[in-house]
Amino acid sequence: MNNNSLSNEKQQIGEQIQQWILLDNKLKEIQEQQRLLRTQKQELNGQICSYMKRTNNNKIKINDEFLKVCDKKEYAPLTFQYVESTLETICSKPEVVKKIMATLKDNRTIKLTTDIRRV
Numbered sequence: 001m002n003n004n005s006l007s008n009e010k011q012q013i014g015e016q017i018q019q020w021i022l023l024d025n026k027l028k029e030i031q032e033q034q035r036l037l038r039t040q041k042q043e044l045n046g047q048i049c050s051y052m053k054r055t056n057n058n059k060i061k062i063n064d065e066f067l068k069v070c071d072k073k074e075y076a077p078l079t080f081q082y083v084e085s086t087l088e089t090i091c092s093k094p095e096v097v098k099k100i101m102a103t104l105k106d107n108r109t110i111k112l113t114t115d116i117r118r119v
Contacts, residue, residue, distance in 0.1 A: 020116065024118070048060075048067065049069055052067075052069045053069065080101065080105065083101070083104065084097060084101050087100060087101070
């Protein structure tokens, strides 16, 4: 590789790094905006639900749509600790539970990707 092409390659990688940094900064800004918007929406959601429950009104018409109060189930994540404790209530043999847990942990799918991080 001659000096000219190496110089061009260094310039090109420098531009790519600058572009990457710009995009990374924009993504951080957008994530912060999303976090703030979610917080504001949750606060308004609580206030609106409180009003609707207080007035026994489970639907409000807004233009050609409705806002409706509804209960939503949110399940806790399925953790190894939960799986193990549940297995212990089902299975009376601790060695079987340990073997099942070891198999679950050892046979998980692992996806390895190459990425760039700021440090």
